[in-house]
Amino acid sequence: MKTICKIIFISLLIISCSSNDNDINISQTYQSIDTTFFPQFVPYSQNPIIDWNDFIVGSWADPTVLKVNNEYIMYVSAMHGGISTPQPISIYRFTSPDGYSWEMNPTTPVFEPVSGTFFEGGIETPNVVFYKGTYHMYNTVYLENIPSLFKISHATSPDGINWTMDNTPVLVPDPAVNWMSEIVAEPGALVKNDTLYLFYTGISNIGDVSIGLVRSLDGSTFIDSTQAVSVPRDIYPVSEGYLGLSTPDATLVGDTIYLFTDLVRTDTHTSWNQVGLHQFKSYGDINKWYYDTTDIHMSNDFPWTDGNYLSQLLGVAPLMDENRLRMWYWGYDLAEINPIDTTYNVHLIGSDLHPDPGHWGIGTSEYLFSDITQDD
Structure with a gap:
């Protein structure tokens, strides 16, 4: 999924990657730099832990x-087939005893597009x-895989396997709210x-990309839309191609909220590239956020996401696990180009293109707290 949610352009191929309007508050929240403490995550040595074509013929x-x-328990997006002829995206569920080794459970999707619905496209x-x-x-859904048609949906389950979708999306773009x-x-x-807090990617009609936030007391009805955080321009300037932030997720460390996002940047090959991970935190006041002085990881930190054509690192899933702050993320490196040779890190299966092993997958990193009461 996703260059904002699956529009990935490659010269050889193309992967096609209810808001309560009366309650909207367009005020910008306050954010500033924090030099006191942010976790420094250590990548797992055997990344990626789930690779392209593991379990199914397709992507994760x-x-x-x-x-x-x-x-x-892990839920992931899956696209069956190759990257030159992608099929509609579905949701699978995995289980693991340690967060490193995963098994599909069940072996069929727990959520798929349904014809005639608002999520029939994906x-x-x-x-x-x-x-x-x-x-x-909560999911991104659409009738067709076109960004302007994206909406956010909500479903419930008694067991995490059998899901019932709401009849309508819970959050949609609002022309009256510029961001x-x-x-x-x-x-x-x-x-x-x-309270359930829902963060999300918001994009304006001029292409600004930031993180929104709504809250709910029942999980399906949301109020008080606000722009939570935007890209720290002192670290990621426009002059270096940074557009903003996307794909948020958050976890609690004590009473501190840690919020993780992608860094979105344009380059010479595509106007949308998710190239790294950044973190913010709030000391209990969701209207005031602090940001780290540097990135967590960038795509060029890892061999499986490092290249000078289309390489991405994105989609943090955080989890506070006893005294470990853990995260899972995904990325790919579909091309390496140098003056001597051009290798796209793909191979043909029949007439379809598939990434080589180790060039598309899911990875993990973690930080070990020595004393949570002091460090958060």
Whole structure:
């Protein structure tokens, strides 16, 4: 999934990557730099932990992870087939004893597009939380894989496997709110006390990309839209091609909210490239956010996401796991170009293109807190 949610341009191929309007508040929240503490994440040595063509013939993207009774549960977007002839995107569920080794459970999708519905074109970027005795899933959905048609949906499940979709989307673009007037997508939910907070990507009609936030007391009705965070221009300037932030998700460390996003940048090959990961935090006041002085990881940090054509690193799924702050993310490197040779890191299966092993997958990193009460 996703250059904003699956429009990935490659010279050899193309991968086609309800808001409560009366309650909207367009005020910009306050954010500033924080030099006191941010976790420094250590990547797992065996990344990617899930590779292209593992379990199915196709891709994996958009992880979200929960821990239930000492078992890790991951939901991911999946696109069957090759990257030159992609099929509609569905949602799968995985389980793991440790967060590194995963098994498909069940072996069939837990959510698929349904003809005649508002999500018949695709359903992706799953984000799942357990709230008030029920599993809640939020997704990006569309009739056709065109960004201007993206909406955010909500579904519920008693067991995390069998899902029921709401009859209508829960969040849509609002022309009256400039920072989310064109696109809303890529939800990330957080439960704190009795409130569910939903972060999401908002794009204006002039292409500005930032993170929005709404809240809910039932998981399906949302109020108080606000622009939560925007890209820190002192670190990621326009002169270096940075457009903004996307694909948010958050977790609690004590009472501190840690918010993770992608960094969106334009380059000579595409107008939308998600090239790294950044973190923000709020000390309990969701109207005031602080940002780290540097990135978490950039795509050029890893061999499997490093290249000078189309390489991406995106989609953080955070989880506070006892004294470890863990994250899962995905990325790819579909091309390496140098003056001598051009290698696209793809191969043919029949007439279809597939990435070579180790060039598209899901990875993980973590930070170990020595004393959570001091460090958060």
